[in-house]
Amino acid sequence: xxxxxxxxxxxxxxxxxxxxxxxxxxxxxxxxxxxxxxxxxxxxxxxxxxxxxxxxxxxxxxxxxxxxxxxxxxxxxxxxxxxxxxxxxxxxxxxxxxxxxxxxxxxxxxxxxxxxxxxxxxxxxxxxxxxxxxxxxxxxxxxxxxxxxxxxxxxxxxxxxxxxxxxxxxxxxxxxxxxxxxxxx
Amino acid sequence: xxxxxxxxxxxxxxxxxxxxxxxxxxxxxxxxxxxxxxxxxxxxxxxxxxxxxxxxxxxxxxxxxxxxxxxxxxxxxxxxxxxxxxxxxxxxxxxxxxxxxxxxxxxxxxxxxxxxxxxxxxxxxxxxxxxxxxxxxxxxxxxxxxxxxxxxxxxxxxxxxxxxxxxxxxxxxxxxxxxxxxxxxxxxxxxxxxxxxxxxxxxxxxxxxxxxxxxxxxxxxxxxxxxxxxxxxxxxxxxxxxxxxxxxxxxxxxxxxxxxxxxxxxxxxxxxxxxxxxxxxxxxxxxxxxxxxxxxxxxxxxxxxxxxxxxxxxxxxxxxxxxxxxxxxxxxxxxxxxxxxxxxxxxxxxxxxxxxxxxxxxxxxxxxxxxxxxxxxxxxxxxxxxxxxxxxxxxxxxxxxxxxxxxxxxxxxxxxxxxxxxxxxxxxxxxxxxxxxxxxxxxxxxxxxxxxxxxxxxxxxxxxxxxxxxxxxxxxxxxxxxxxxxxxxxxxxxxxxxxxxxxxxxxxxxxxxxxxxxxxxxxxxxxxxxxxxxxxxxxxxxxxxxxxxxxxxxxxxxxxxxxxxxxxxxxxxxxxxxxxxxxxxxxxxxxxxxxxxxxxxxxxxxxxxxxxxxxxxxxxxxxxxxxxxxxxxxxxxxxxxxxxxxxxxxxxxxxxxxxxxxxxxxxxxxxxxxxxxxxxxxxxxxxxxxxxxxxxxxxxxxxxxxxxxxxxxxxxxxxxxxxxxxxxxxxxxx
Numbered sequence: 001x002x003x004x005x006x007x008x009x010x011x012x013x014x015x016x017x018x019x020x021x022x023x024x025x026x027x028x029x030x031x032x033x034x035x036x037x038x039x040x041x042x043x044x045x046x047x048x049x050x051x052x053x054x055x056x057x058x059x060x061x062x063x064x065x066x067x068x069x070x071x072x073x074x075x076x077x078x079x080x081x082x083x084x085x086x087x088x089x090x091x092x093x094x095x096x097x098x099x100x101x102x103x104x105x106x107x108x109x110x111x112x113x114x115x116x117x118x119x120x121x122x123x124x125x126x127x128x129x130x131x132x133x134x135x136x137x138x139x140x141x142x143x144x145x146x147x148x149x150x151x152x153x154x155x156x157x158x159x160x161x162x163x164x165x166x167x168x169x170x171x172x173x174x175x176x177x178x179x180x181x182x183x184x185x
Numbered sequence: 186x187x188x189x190x191x192x193x194x195x196x197x198x199x200x201x202x203x204x205x206x207x208x209x210x211x212x213x214x215x216x217x218x219x220x221x222x223x224x225x226x227x228x229x230x231x232x233x234x235x236x237x238x239x240x241x242x243x244x245x246x247x248x249x250x251x252x253x254x255x256x257x258x259x260x261x262x263x264x265x266x267x268x269x270x271x272x273x274x275x276x277x278x279x280x281x282x283x284x285x286x287x288x289x290x291x292x293x294x295x296x297x298x299x300x301x302x303x304x305x306x307x308x309x310x311x312x313x314x315x316x317x318x319x320x321x322x323x324x325x326x327x328x329x330x331x332x333x334x335x336x337x338x339x340x341x342x343x344x345x346x347x348x349x350x351x352x353x354x355x356x357x358x359x360x361x362x363x364x365x366x367x368x369x370x371x372x373x374x375x376x377x378x379x380x381x382x383x384x385x386x387x388x389x390x391x392x393x394x395x396x397x398x399x400x401x402x403x404x405x406x407x408x409x410x411x412x413x414x415x416x417x418x419x420x421x422x423x424x425x426x427x428x429x430x431x432x433x434x435x436x437x438x439x440x441x442x443x444x445x446x447x448x449x450x451x452x453x454x455x456x457x458x459x460x461x462x463x464x465x466x467x468x469x470x471x472x473x474x475x476x477x478x479x480x481x482x483x484x485x486x487x488x489x490x491x492x493x494x495x496x497x498x499x500x501x502x503x504x505x506x507x508x509x510x511x512x513x514x515x516x517x518x519x520x521x522x523x524x525x526x527x528x529x530x531x532x533x534x535x536x537x538x539x540x541x542x543x544x545x546x547x548x549x550x551x552x553x554x555x556x557x558x559x560x561x562x563x564x565x566x567x568x569x570x571x572x573x574x575x576x577x578x579x580x581x582x583x584x585x586x587x588x589x590x591x592x593x594x595x596x597x598x599x600x601x602x603x604x605x606x607x608x609x610x611x612x613x614x615x616x617x618x619x620x621x622x623x624x625x626x627x628x629x630x631x632x633x634x635x636x637x638x639x640x641x642x643x644x645x646x647x648x649x650x651x652x653x654x655x656x657x658x659x660x661x662x663x664x665x666x667x668x669x670x671x672x673x674x675x676x677x678x679x680x681x682x683x684x685x686x687x688x689x690x691x692x693x694x695x696x697x698x699x700x701x702x703x704x705x706x707x708x709x710x711x712x713x714x715x716x717x718x719x720x721x722x723x724x725x726x727x728x729x730x731x732x733x734x735x736x737x738x739x740x741x742x743x744x745x746x747x748x749x750x751x752x753x754x755x756x757x758x759x760x761x762x763x764x765x766x767x768x769x770x771x772x773x774x775x776x777x778x779x780x781x782x783x784x785x786x787x788x789x790x791x792x793x794x795x796x797x798x799x800x801x802x803x804x805x806x807x808x809x810x811x812x813x814x815x816x817x818x819x820x821x822x823x824x825x826x827x828x829x830x831x832x833x834x835x836x837x838x839x840x841x842x843x844x845x846x847x848x849x850x851x852x853x854x855x856x857x858x859x860x861x862x863x864x865x866x867x868x869x870x871x872x873x874x875x876x877x878x879x880x881x882x883x884x885x886x887x888x889x890x891x892x893x894x895x896x897x898x899x900x901x902x903x904x905x906x907x908x909x910x911x912x913x914x915x916x917x918x919x
Contacts, residue, residue, distance in 0.1 A: 012412045025252050047424075084802075135254070137399075
């Protein structure tokens with residue numbers, strides 16, 4: 001099986017929200033909810049400022065607390081390594097929402113099941129990239145198979161230091177961030 | 186060079202071989218049945234969420250557009266769309282759309298209209314136009330327009346006998362820049378600027394907030410330059426997203442940009458950082474330039490701009506070191522302070538000194554290839570009266586080779602009746618009350634009209650003071666002229682409907698043609714529909730209509746000549762046939778032939794200069810009712826320096842009212858107290874604070890910067906209206 005991951009090269013993110021907009025129409029995400037977002041932070045004092053733009057989504061963790069905390073087995077780790085939700089088994093108990101340290105989930109209004117980023121698995125199966133990656137104006141979001149050393153994600157991760165969000169949570173995310181220009185250790 | 190038929194056939198050979206990205210489902214690929222679900226259709230078209238003209242592919246399921254993707258063949262989009270492009274269906278399916286033709290029944294502005302049939306509405310408009318023609322002459326009807334669908338009214342206007350039309354894109358946007366580059370290089374940088382950003386080693390941005398100002402391919406190239414570690418020098422009073430990516434952020438005192446530009450020119454010359462061989466070969470007036478800028482020292486500039494002298498020198502050397510692979514961004518919205526042609530001339534001169542016009546990483550050259558336009562009749566009547574632009578005091582207003590007009594001249598004539606009266610306005614594709622400075626003047630002019638007709642998609646402010654409102658189809662619902670684009674290469678793109686028009690909406694060609702029929706001018710619109718016109722264009726150019734329809738984009742082979750080479754010497758269409766560092770045309774009209782610094786008024790204590798700009802998810806006011814986009818950015822905020830905010834006793838999220846120097850007050854707007862802006866200015870995203878109650882999503886959200894722009898500084902060279910000359914104070918709303 002391939003090892004699907006996303007690498008977010010924050011150096012090229014220009015905070016344009018094309019990813020968020022594409023995600024919403026591709027996946028028919030309810031208006032008031034988001035499966036991905038762009039977090040903008042600025043540190044320092046005028047005029048010595050530093051900006052960080054960070055797009056966030058479900059980390060499709062290898063040790064997913066949403067799965068281990070799901071009482072019905074609705075949240076599961078798929079064979080392709082993505083974390084998915086079986087809507088029919090979900091009772092909307094919100095245990096996964098409480099367990100997820102990344103605030104990646106919401107309850108679908110009017111339907112009652114938990115919902116989140118699927119990594120556009122329906123598109124991947126058609127040989128396409130996730131919608132957010134396909135439209136990423138800055139080519140900041142990169143999707144691919146980490147088991148393929150020729151893939152763009154493998155190359156990116158071999159060329160620059162990367163990190164994951166909240167490593168201390170022990171979730172082993174599959175979304176990797178390249179924050180700034182630096183050679184790997 | 187005109188493209189011959191044989192070259193065209195070659196083009197088609199090439200185009201047929203263009204590979205379709207495996208990830209993309211173009212109509213051509215779909216014809217073979219790839220992944221096609223029942224009821225799924227794809228249509229290639231041009232996005233009109235802004236005016237960049239990206240190729241888009243609409244996915245239609247059961248007659249409804251459900252997804253929009255960038256056309257991978259199209260150079261404006263390269264398979265990607267911005268947030269607006271991704272959300273285009275939010276405008277098509279906006280419940281607030283204008284659904285039928287409407288004729289005003291109440292007083293102007295009170296919002297009372299009756300539904301009318303197309304026949305009724307068009308007869309009404311035609312009768313009014315003929316009445317105006319009888320009393321005042323045909324010149325008294327004018328057109329304000331923006332975008333492809335509104336262009337169909339240009340031949341209507343010409344056939345009617347009026348030479349008066351204008352786009353805010355000139356006097357309220359990039360006109361001053363285009364004139365400046367035309368005077369210097371004999372060409373402007375293009376509506377889609379020909380920037381070789383992806384190959385630049387140093388990029389200089391004066392106020393250009395790329396990323397926040399979203400023009401798809403330009404921002405893709407911007408990101409690509411970042412990825413390639415180009416050095417960015419961002420000159421902006423505000424820490425923009427671009428500044429966040431920059432090696433150097435120069436938080437300049439607003440209005441002093443020319444001091445920095447002229448000082449850089451001086452440093453380039455004094456330190457021999459300029460491209461001497463290039464200047465010797467292609468430019469003239471170097472001696473006059475050197476003499477005129479000698480007085481602009483880094484120490485002087487430091488005082489004027491509030492930037493450290495050392496930084497001014499260091500950045501000049503950084504630019505010089507990497508020339509000619511340097512992009513001095515020409516800017517886009519350039520109507521700032523009323524000295525805008527001269528400031529833009531400084532940018533053109535810096536581009537010349539670095540030898541970057543026509544060089545890798547600079548501004549690349551436009552293709553020399555062209556196509557003949559397919560027209561109907563062209564024997565338009567010669568108007569008795571001269572166009573207002575020729576009677577204006579702005580000698581170079583029509584020099585851009587664009588003749589896109591000066592909106593505020595039309596408004597002024599409407600207001601004063603001089604040099605002759607204007608009594609009818611057709612307004613399409615622009616929300617004039619939000620686009621022109623001093624909304625009161627616009628409203629007073631409107632009150633002088635016998636006819637204001639506004640074809641629009643949504644009931645924006647200008648529509649809601651019109652006599653007749655006509656429901657326009659969105660770009661997803663209409664066919665439109667083939668766009669012929671002269672970028673580095675020559676290409677054509679297709680606009681076609683993905684779905685049937687909602688309600689009773691119609692396209693611009695239909696409206697112009699139906700009016701023409703009623704005005705006895707039907708001969709000027711020989712094609713029954715715009716789709717027929719496209720077919721005629723295809724026949725004239727020997728393009729395979731089916732292929733263009735499927736691909737949405739066709740490129741002409743071997744028409745790109747982006748860089749200067751021994752085989753591709755640049756042509757400068759200036760009087761001297763050279764790059765004019767010294768501009769005799771300006772001298773002849775009594776203007777500085779080499780730009781000179783003139784300080785502009787700074788705000789008094791307690792006041793801030795009002796700056797405005799863009800959000801990447803909105804296009805002026807036209808997207809502010811789109812639910813998919815307001816979901817991402819629903820209202821603007823006023824950015825205030827954190828220290829100043831504290832002194833004023835306001836914090837982020839507080840509601841404040843802004844009052845300008847003329848006592849005009851804004852609606853309530855939230856504060857963003859931030860380190861990201863200087864203490865002497867405030868900033869807002871343009872286009873918010875709608876006052877149209879018919880726009881249920883946009884009404885009352887945030888505040889309208891244009892409402893506060895009561896003062897404007899007219900550029901004496903081209904008539905564009907500098908709008909960053911307003912000062913506001915801030916009062917907390919209790």
